């Protein structure tokens with residue numbers, strides 16, 4: 147029965163693609179993979195998650211084109227309310243369809259985005275998505291008109307190891323950038339690392355940047371890209387910065403969680419950003435060892451640590467104002483300069499400190515006494531603005547650090 151249905155769907159997919167009858171490989175490849183790994187299907191469409199970051203708990207199709215998707219976290223609650231989902235729909239032909247997204251925990255949060263190539267993303271229109279409350283939990287209903295092409299629906303843009311690989315491949319061509327790996331994740335994936343410094347100078351001061359401790363926090367990654375690119379800019383500020391400072395960039399600390407489409411954790415069932423100091427997880431342990439090696443190196447000296455994340459709004463979590471750091475006063479000066487560069491935008495700072503929770507920002511301050519911050523972007527902050535903010539924050543950081551006294 148199943149074989150028959152698959153054959154008929156494959157047949158209609160080929161018919162639907164008659165515009166390019168000679169391009170047999172590209173026509174056949176996508177439908178075959180979608181069918182082979184379908185999580186649910188009808189004779190009119192198939193839904194799969196067989197790509198990095200693809201994730202849903204279960205799905206069913208009724209009446210040919212009504213897709214009901216259930217989304218659940220990777221581990222038993224309590225878990226942070228970051229209900230990630232990403233799936234691909236392969237229609238057999240142009241058709242109208244309805245999708246529902248229901249959640250076992252916390253309810254709907256991320257506005258659905260659509261892509262045909264997994265690279266260029268568009269927000270679904272207000273009119274296409276209805277968010278409603280069902281038994282105390284938010285769910286979403288989506289109405290779509292498919293033109294027959296397969297498409298992805300995802301909680302956020304899909305930014306996965308291949309995305310970082312491509313990005314780093316571009317950056318590593320710069321004479322002041324060198325690419326390596328921090329080490330391997332629990333599942334053996336490379337954790338990429340980029341070091342930025344003028345190779346002809348003797349840097350003593352090190353900046354450490356980290357991203358993607360939390361897999362769904364893509365807007366933080368979208369700010370980190372322009373931030374890091376700005377450090378490699380061909381201008382006087384960036385050149386002077388690279389001559390004096392070394393920046394160590396770990397843009398994706400949790401590749402396992404990213405690839406698996408986790409809400410929060412790596413594969414150890416633990417929030418990595420509650421593991422600093424304990425270092426029970428291989429990913430955080432690698433960071434701890436790397437930073438310890440910077441401090442142990444007489445030629446280097448940790449100066450500033452910044453951790454990129456996403457939450458409901460744009461906010462910079464800093465250390466409490468009564469905390470003295472070395473260098474002193476950096477954070478206030480950095481954020482003032484950052485604010486001055488984005489005059490029509492309000493930089494929101496929330497100072498705080500809690501010892502013993504395993505949060506990177508607090509643990510690194512405790513251990514090394516340097517200024518630290520968590521740079522959070524809102525889930526749905528306008529993507530052009532995210533770019534502007536990443537660039538402005540990087541320029542402000544470089545200028546402020548260059549104005550600090552060198553020992």
Ligand SMILES: [Zn+2]
Pocket residue numbers: 360363455456
């Ligand atoms: Zn986070």
